[in-house]
Amino acid sequence: MSGSIAGIVETLRSWLYCAFLSPVTEVLSSLPRSRERTPPPVKTRDVVLLLFERFPLIPFSCLVDCMRTANRFTADHAYRWHLVSPDGQNVCSSSGVQVTVEGPLEDVAACDRILLVATNENQYFADEQTFRNLWTLDRRGALLGSASSGSFVLARAGLLDGYRCTIHWENLPVFRELYPHLEITSNIYEIDRSRGTCSGGTAALDMMLKLVEQDCGHEMARRISQIYQHDRLRTPDDRQRMENRYDLIRLSPKLAEAIDLMQNNIEDPLTPQEVASHVDVSLRQLERLFRKYRDTTPQKYYLKLRLENARQLLLYTSWSGLDVAIASGFSSHSHFIKSYRDVYGRTPREERVPDTDRSE
Structure with missing residues (x-):
């Protein structure tokens, strides 16, 4: 009796499996596994990084690591990068890290992008062969860009004419004086057709993420941003954080507007009135705002901006003291010298003498 019951149970089990479970199992096995994502196919782009002696390491790392991470998430590597220098010699970063390059720039026949990583010491870089090589790559369709002060090199080569561009805020005064015909912004980066420039530092990551977004889609850029704990994908409309500007906009928009106005009128200063x-407040209101948020007067703050501009020109150009004074809004050279010494404790001429050469 027990044997016949066991046989009936086994028969029912086999029937149920064939009727219901087997088809369901086949359907489930045919479905793709959620964890097995096939990376999207993309075009592989060749990116050349042109490194100059004493290049800054942070923007260089941002560019390379962003491309490396993009390669992790694509079926075919999205990027191949190549390191070169103007003369093919290995280069040393500003922090002392030695980098081996593949060769000189002139060996690059073609590429999709070439990004310059340079220091502000390269603002007078004038190697004609390098300029010719950059122009050749431009004619062959490469996007030319800068992850730091390479904007100086591109501008000197005439490769930023007619394009929006940017540079680190510390270099903006010198950059604007040297190239007044360029459309220079204070944004963190600019991508204008076949040109891409950024303000250095981690802004190089923002610019590279934007290029990744163009190449591989928004989701890919967002995913890489999260990998690097980057809070959001910043856009070219984001401005550089100059002197806590965002906090100031929140606390006192009128004062932020007044400071912007002063920064944009260095050579021909406006009166406090x-x-x-211009910002639609009374002179007394303006004075109260400067006293409350900057602990100074509008006149003293404006003078500070003009002297900071002068200091950048003294350190990074070969202009005469008189030319620096005029470009910084001083009609009297003697007044400029006195004002400079009062703030920095040395004359403009002494500013250009290395510390090691100054007499004690």
């Missing part, structure tokens, strides 16, 4: 009128 003119500044107040």
Whole structure:
């Protein structure tokens, strides 16, 4: 009796499996596994990084690591990068890290992008062969860009004419004086057709993420951003954080507007009354805002901006003291010298003498 019951149970089990479980199992096995994502196919792009002696390491790392991470998430590597220098010699970063390059720039026949990583010491870089090589790559369709002060090199070569561009805020005064015909912004990066420039530092990551977005889609760029704990994908409309500007906009938009106005009128300074009128406040209101948030007067703050501009020109150009004074809004050379010494404790001429050469 027990044997016949066991046989009936086994028969029912086999029937149920064939009728219901087997088809369901076949359907489930045919479905793709959620964890097995096939990386999207993309075009592989060749990116050349042109490194100059004493190049900054942070923007260089941002570029390379962003491309490396993009390669992790694509079926075919999205990027191949090549390291070169103007003369093919190995280069040393500003922090002392030695980098081996593949060769000189002139060996690069073609590429999709070439990004310059340079220091502000390269603002007078004038190697004609390098300029010719860059122009050749431009004619062959490469995007030319800068991850740091390489904007100086591109501008000197005439390769930024007619394009929006940017540079680190510390270099903006010198850059604007040297190239007044360029459309220079204070944004963190600019991508304008076949040109891409950024303000250095981690802004190189923002610019590279934007290029990844163009190449591989928004989701890929967002995913890489999260890998690097980057809070969001910043856009070219994001401005550089100059002197806690965002906090100031939140606390006092009128004062932020007044400071922007002063920064954009260094060579031909406005009077405090003119500044107040432009931002639609009274002179007394403007004075109260400067006293509350900057602990100074509008006149002293404006003078500080003009002297900072002068200091950058003294350190990074070969202009005469008189030319520096005029470009910084001083009609009297003697007044410029006195004002400079009062703030920095040395004359403009002494500013250009290395510390090791100054007499004690």
